[in-house]
Amino acid sequence: MSASEYVSTRGGVARVNFADAVMMGLADDGGLLLPAAIPDMRAQLASWRSLSYSDLAYAVMSPFVGDAIPAAALKDIICRSYATFATPAVVPVRRCGRVHIAELFHGPTLAFKDVALQFLGNVFEHLLTQRGGKLNILGATSGDTGSAAIHGVRGKAGVDIFIMFPDGRVSPLQERQMTTVPDANVHCIAIKGTFDDGQRVLKEVFNDLGFKRDYQLGAVNSVNWARVLAQVVYYFWSAFRVQEATGAATVQVSVPTGNFGDIFAGYIAVRMGAPIRRLVLATNENDILSRFFRSGEYSQGAVCPTLSPSMDIQVASNFERYLYYRVGENSDRVRELMAAFARDKKIVITDGGDSLFAAGRGDTAMTIETIRRYYAAEKYILDPHTAVGVAVAEQYLGDDAPMICLATAHPAKFSAAIEQALGSDLAKHPALEALKDLPVRRVLLEPDKRVIEDYVKATV
Numbered sequence: 001m002s003a004s005e006y007v008s009t010r011g012g013v014a015r016v017n018f019a020d021a022v023m024m025g026l027a028d029d030g031g032l033l034l035p036a037a038i039p040d041m042r043a044q045l046a047s048w049r050s051l052s053y054s055d056l057a058y059a060v061m062s063p064f065v066g067d068a069i070p071a072a073a074l075k076d077i078i079c080r081s082y083a084t085f086a087t088p089a090v091v092p093v094r095r096c097g098r099v100h101i102a103e104l105f106h107g108p109t110l111a112f113k114d115v116a117l118q119f120l121g122n123v124f125e126h127l128l129t130q131r132g133g134k135l136n137i138l139g140a141t142s143g144d145t146g147s148a149a150i151h152g153v154r155g156k157a158g159v160d161i162f163i164m165f166p167d168g169r170v171s172p173l174q175e176r177q178m179t180t181v182p183d184a185n186v187h188c189i190a191i192k193g194t195f196d197d198g199q200r201v202l203k204e205v206f207n208d209l210g211f212k213r214d215y216q217l218g219a220v221n222s223v224n225w226a227r228v229l230a231q232v233v234y235y236f237w238s239a240f241r242v243q244e245a246t247g248a249a250t251v252q253v254s255v256p257t258g259n260f261g262d263i264f265a266g267y268i269a270v271r272m273g274a275p276i277r278r279l280v281l282a283t284n285e286n287d288i289l290s291r292f293f294r295s296g297e298y299s300q301g302a303v304c305p306t307l308s309p310s311m312d313i314q315v316a317s318n319f320e321r322y323l324y325y326r327v328g329e330n331s332d333r334v335r336e337l338m339a340a341f342a343r344d345k346k347i348v349i350t351d352g353g354d355s356l357f358a359a360g361r362g363d364t365a366m367t368i369e370t371i372r373r374y375y376a377a378e379k380y381i382l383d384p385h386t387a388v389g390v391a392v393a394e395q396y397l398g399d400d401a402p403m404i405c406l407a408t409a410h411p412a413k414f415s416a417a418i419e420q421a422l423g424s425d426l427a428k429h430p431a432l433e434a435l436k437d438l439p440v441r442r443v444l445l446e447p448d449k450r451v452i453e454d455y456v457k458a459t460v
């Protein structure tokens with residue numbers, strides 16, 4: 001079995017290579033694609049420690065790409081993708097009080113999504129050049145994926161991008177990062193509903209295989225394996241940086257979580273041999289995932305708006321990928337469980353749990369208190385999502401494995417939350433200030449499969 005061949009969590013798709021997996025996005029049987037094998041890279045760790053971010057990205061990702069993209073082209077794609085970041089380190093890691101912050105927000109749209117979406121945009125461009133044809137990307141966002149995906153493909157030949165976002169439920173600056181982009185291939189759709197409604201419609205449209213084929217649909221959400229793969233890299237990177245700084249044998253990583261994409265990348269990194277002892281899963285009040293890891297029950301509640309809007313998610317797309325491993329790579333069992341969840345909005349796993357994960361919930365009061373405390377003690381401004389991760393991480397400090405907290409967005413994207421916590425909007429970023437007076441383009445539509453398909457048909 002090979003890491004560069006892909007299977008579906010639901011077992012209904014013939015094996016495909018990396019290029020076909022990227023173009024397929026959501027698996028054609030409604031499941032999610034995963035590599036047929038995860039390579040054990042422990043023997044390589046010593047030589048990986050001294051690599052630059054781009055060289056490490058090549059080392060981590062190339063076994064999963066195989067011969068679908070020639071080595072020189074893959075290296076070029078990776079270098080161009082990370083040259084757009086504001087710092088040569090790409091992901092700087094800094095000590096901040098009792099934790100280490102891995103800053104994932106130095107890309108063009110100031111959120112961790114850029115790490116994967118700069119890469120995916122360039123992979124799409126490469127594959128379209130090789131294969132010909134065009135691509136109509138359909139995505140759903142709770143705030144950050146949308147603008148990162150748009151900036152990954154804006155102005156690229158042969159690509160149109162349609163992004164659905166929940167009207168009134170993303171921050172004003174997140175919305176402007178999407179709707180002020182003037183390129184003719186960018187189409188922003190505010191939907192009357194929540195992110196979960198958008199993600200449901202996204203999957204319904206991708207499961208309409210005739211429409212998917214006729215309109216050459218492509219996926220930028222973390223249903224696309226390339227998204228997860230590019231995120232695996234920074235788990236190794238930040239673990240190495242903290243090991244250098246502290247001499248620790250292993251680290252812990254705290255991940256603010258919504259759609260389970262980011263922390264699932266951490267899970268893959270651990271399976272590859274990353275020196276990570278524990279993954280700390282942190283949610284806001286939308287706590288379906290933290291409840292699952294504490295109790296075994298995965299049960300859907302109503303989406304609740306919070307100060308960390310990008311994590312206002314109840315149905316976590318990548319949970320199905322994790323479930324596949326949790327039930328012993330048994331796709332029949334995954335199909336049964338997903339059917340049960342669709343029917344009952346609940347599944348229960350009674351296998352005694354997974355000791356790799358710890359989980360907790362950081363609510364609004366904890367988010368505000370954590371932002372205040374870090375500003376007072378460290379003069380460091382945490383964005384509200386990162387603050388959720390830090391608040392939960394603090395419950396797991398104290399053993400000899402240092403704690404890395406993934407900083408998933410720049411605080412300037414969430415000025416209302418920063419103002420609420422610190423009394424005034426202390427976090428500004430010139431790239432965001434520049435958007436304030438630009439004209440916006442958006443349509444407002446119902447979160448309905450037919451409505452979205454008709455809009456795509458009428459636009460392309």
Ligand SMILES: Cc1ncc(COP(=O)(O)O)c(C=O)c1O
Pocket residue numbers: 111112143144145222256257258259260261262263310311385386408409
């Ligand atoms: C700023 C921010 N933090 C955390 C998350 C949660 O990441 P994931 O959905 O991969 O769990 C998101 C959204 O994905 C986000 O935009």
Ligand SMILES: N[C@@H](CCOP(=O)(O)O)C(=O)O
Pocket residue numbers: 140141142143144145146220221222223258259261310311317
């Ligand atoms: N928080 C995300 C939600 C979409 O998640 P994805 O990782 O599946 O793209 C966002 O910011 O849009």
